[in-house]
Amino acid sequence: MRLEFIDYAILALYFVFVLAIGFMIRRRVQSSEDFLTSGRSVPVWITSLAFLAANLGAQEVVGMCASGAKYGLMTAHFYWLGAVPAMMFVGVFMMPFYYGSRARSVPEYLKLRFDEKTRVLNAASFAVMTVFSSGVSMYALGKLFQLVLGWDFTSSVFLSAAIVLAYTFLGGLTSAIYNEVLQFFLIVLGFAPLSILAVMKAGGWPGLASRLPPVMTHIWEYAGTSRDNPMGVEAFGLVAGLGFVLSFGYWCTDFLVVQRAMAANSMSAARRTPLVAAFPKMVIPFIVILPGIAAVALSHMNLGYALPPKDGGLDYDQALTTLMAKFYPSGLLGVGLTALMASFMSGMAGNVTAFNAVFTYDLYQGHIRRDAPDRHYLWVGRAATVGGVALSIAAAYLAQHYNNIMDVLQLVFSFVNAPLFATFLLGMFWKRSTGHGAFTGLLAGTAAAAATHGLTLAEGKGGWIATVHQFPSTMAQNFWIAIFAWSTCFVTTIAVSLATAPKPETELHGLVYGLTEIPHDPEEPWYRRPGPLAVIVGVALIILNIIFW
Amino acid sequence: MNDLRVPIGIFFAIVGILLVTAPSARAPLTEVPVNLYAGSSMLLFGGAMLWLARRKS
Numbered sequence: 131m132r133l134e135f136i137d138y139a140i141l142a143l144y145f146v147f148v149l150a151i152g153f154m155i156r157r158r159v160q161s162s163e164d165f166l167t168s169g170r171s172v173p174v175w176i177t178s179l180a181f182l183a184a185n186l187g188a189q190e191v192v193g194m195c196a197s198g199a200k201y202g203l204m205t206a207h208f209y210w211l212g213a214v215p216a217m218m219f220v221g222v223f224m225m226p227f228y229y230g231s232r233a234r235s236v237p238e239y240l241k242l243r244f245d246e247k248t249r250v251l252n253a254a255s256f257a258v259m260t261v262f263s264s265g266v267s268m269y270a271l272g273k274l275f276q277l278v279l280g281w282d283f284t285s286s287v288f289l290s291a292a293i294v295l296a297y298t299f300l301g302g303l304t305s306a307i308y309n310e311v312l313q314f315f316l317i318v319l320g321f322a323p324l325s326i327l328a329v330m331k332a333g334g335w336p337g338l339a340s341r342l343p344p345v346m347t348h349i350w351e352y353a354g355t356s357r358d359n360p361m362g363v364e365a366f367g368l369v370a371g372l373g374f375v376l377s378f379g380y381w382c383t384d385f386l387v388v389q390r391a392m393a394a395n396s397m398s399a400a401r402r403t404p405l406v407a408a409f410p411k412m413v414i415p416f417i418v419i420l421p422g423i424a425a426v427a428l429s430h431m432n433l434g435y436a437l438p439p440k441d442g443g444l445d446y447d448q449a450l451t452t453l454m455a456k457f458y459p460s461g462l463l464g465v466g467l468t469a470l471m472a473s474f475m476s477g478m479a480g481n482v483t484a485f486n487a488v489f490t491y492d493l494y495q496g497h498i499r500r501d502a503p504d505r506h507y508l509w510v511g512r513a514a515t516v517g518g519v520a521l522s523i524a525a526a527y528l529a530q531h532y533n534n535i536m537d538v539l540q541l542v543f544s545f546v547n548a549p550l551f552a553t554f555l556l557g558m559f560w561k562r563s564t565g566h567g568a569f570t571g572l573l574a575g576t577a578a579a580a581a582t583h584g585l586t587l588a589e590g591k592g593g594w595i596a597t598v599h600q601f602p603s604t605m606a607q608n609f610w611i612a613i614f615a616w617s618t619c620f621v622t623t624i625a626v627s628l629a630t631a632p633k634p635e636t637e638l639h640g641l642v643y644g645l646t647e648i649p650h651d652p653e654e655p656w657y658r659r660p661g662p663l664a665v666i667v668g669v670a671l672i673i674l675n676i677i678f679w
Numbered sequence: 680m681n682d683l684r685v686p687i688g689i690f691f692a693i694v695g696i697l698l699v700t701a702p703s704a705r706a707p708l709t710e711v712p713v714n715l716y717a718g719s720s721m722l723l724f725g726g727a728m729l730w731l732a733r734r735k736s
Binding site for chain 2: 134136139140143144147150151154176308311312315319323327330331428433434435455456457458459460461462463465
C-alpha cells in the first residue's frame with residue numbers, strides 16, 4: 131500500500147487538531163478533579179460518544195472486521211446481545227449509585243460500599259491491566275503499520291504514544307474525552323465508505339447472502355448447537371456467558387467506560403450517557419463487521435481480491451487493511467489510515483486516563499500520601515500520565531519479544547475480571563452483602579475461572595490440570611469460564627456475607643438500592659429521561675435481532 | 680473557543696475540501712468517484728457542525 135502526499139497531509143492535519151484540542155482544554159485544568167474526573171462538567175452528547183470511542187480501539191476495529199470474516203454476522207452478538215443490553219442496565223440501574231456516591235472512580239465506589247481491601251484488589255488489578263492492554267494494542271498497531279505501510283515499528287509506536295501523552299498531559303480526562311468525540315466521527319466517516327463499497331461490490335445484502343453459506347448472514351438461526359456454527363458456541367453459553375457475564379462485567383464495571391459517564395455534568399446526563407451511546411453502538415456492526423463478511427464474499431468472485439494466507443488458513447486480521455487498499459484511492463486512503471490511528475489513540479487515551487485516576491486516587495492517595503494539598507495530587511496525576519504511557523511502551527516491547535508472556539497475562543486478567551459483575555450486582559442491590567463477602571467472592575471467582583481453564587481443553591488451550599471436558603472452540607471455553615467464575619463469586623459472596631457482620635445502614639446511603647433515592651426527573655421531557663430512552667433502545671434491539679435472525 | 684463542534688467542524692470541512700479537490704485517483708476495485716462522494720459528505724458534516732455551533736452562540 132503506497133501513500134501519496136495528500137494521505138500524509140490528512141494524517142498530519144489530524145495530529146494538529148488533536149493537539150489543538152489538548153491546548154484548548156488546558157486552561158480549564160485547575161484542580162486534580164478537573165484533570166482526573168473532568169470535574170463532572172461534560173455535556174451528555176460528548177460523554178456518550180466518548181463512552182463508545184474509548185472502547186472502539188484499533189484492536190476492536192481490526193478484530194471485529196476479522197471476526198466478521200471468520201464467523202460471519204454472529205459476531206454482531208458482541209453488540210446486539212452483549213454490549214447494548216449491558217449499556218441499558220448500567221444507565222438505568224447502576225449509574226444512580228456510581229454517580230450518586232460521588233466516588234471518583236469505580237474502585238473508590240467499592241471502598242465506600244465495601245472496604246479498603248476490596249478496593250485495593252480491584253484498583254491494583256485494574257491499573258496493571260490497563261497499562262498492559264494499552265501496550266498490547268500499541269504493539270498491534272506498530273505491527274500493522276509495519277506490515278501494511280512498511281513503517282518502522284519503533285517510530286510509529288513512539289510517535290503515536292507521544293501525541294496521546296501530549297494531549298492527555300495537557301488537558302487530562304476532558305481532553306481525552308473531547309478528542310474521543312473527534313476520533314469517533316473520524317472512525318465512522320473513515321470506515322463507513324469501505325463497508326458501503328465492499329457490500330455494493332458483492333451485490334448488496336442479497337448478493338452477500340447468496341455467495342456465502344447461510345450461517346455467515348444469520349445471528350440466531352445456527353446458534354442452537356455448537357456444531358452448527360463456526361464460533362463453536364451454543365445458545366446457553368452465548369446468552370449466559372457473552373450476553374450476561376462478560377458483557378455486563380465489562381460495560382457495567384470497567385472504569386475505562388464508566389469513567390466517561392461519571393464525567394457527565396449531572397446525574398441525569400450520567401444515566402443517559404450509555405443509553406444515548408447505545409444508538410450508535412447498534413449501528414457500529416454495519417461499519418466494522420460487515421466489511422469482514424463482504425471480504426469473504428469478494429474473495430469468491432475472481433476480482434483479484436483474496437484474504438492473505440497465514441499458517442495454512444487465512445489472515446483475517448488483514449481483512450480491513452486489504453479492503454482499504456482495494457477500495458480507497460489516495461485521499462480517502464489517508465482518511466482510512468487516520469481513522470485507524472484515531473481508533474488506536476482513543477483506546478490508548480482511554481486506558482491512560484483511567485489508569486491515572488485509579489493510580490492517583492485509589493493507590494497513591496489511599497495508601498502513600500493521604501492528606502496532601504490538591505495541587506500535589508494534580509501533580510501526581512500528571513506524573514502518572516507520563517508513567518502510564520512509559521509503561522505502555524514497555525509493555526508493547528514486551529509483547530513484541532515475549533508474546534507468550536502477554537498471552538498468559540491476558541489470561542490471568544480475564545480470570546480476575548470474570549467474577550466482577552457478581553460483586554457489583556450484590557453490592558448495589560443487596561444491602562446485606564459485606565466487604566469480607568465481596569473480597570472472598572472475588573478471590574473465589576478468580577480461582578474458579580483458573581480452575582475451569584485448567585480442567586477443560588479447547589483448540590489445544592487450557593487443560594493444564596487435567597482434561598475433564600473438551601470445548602469445540604476457545605470462545606465457548608471463555609464463555610463457560612465466565613459463567614463458572616460469576617456463579618462461584620455470586621454464591622461465595624452471599625455465603626460469606628451472611629456469616630459476617632453487615633455494614634450499618636447509616637453508612638450505606640447513596641450506595642445501595644433501597645437506601646438511595648432513585649431520581650425520576652418527571653419534569654424533564656421524555657427524551658431526556660433514562661426510562662423512555664431505554665425502552666426505545668430495547669425495541670430497536672429486538673427489531674435488529676429479528677431482522678437478522 | 681470552547682465549543683467542541685467548532686474544531687470538529689473545521690477539521691472535517693478541511694478534509695472534505697482536500698478530498699473533493701484532490702486529483703481524481705481511482706482505487707483498483709471500484710469505478711465510483713469515492714473521494715468526491717466521501718469528501719462532499721465530510722464537507723456537509725463539517726458544515727453542519729459549524730452551523731450548529733454558530734446557532735447556539
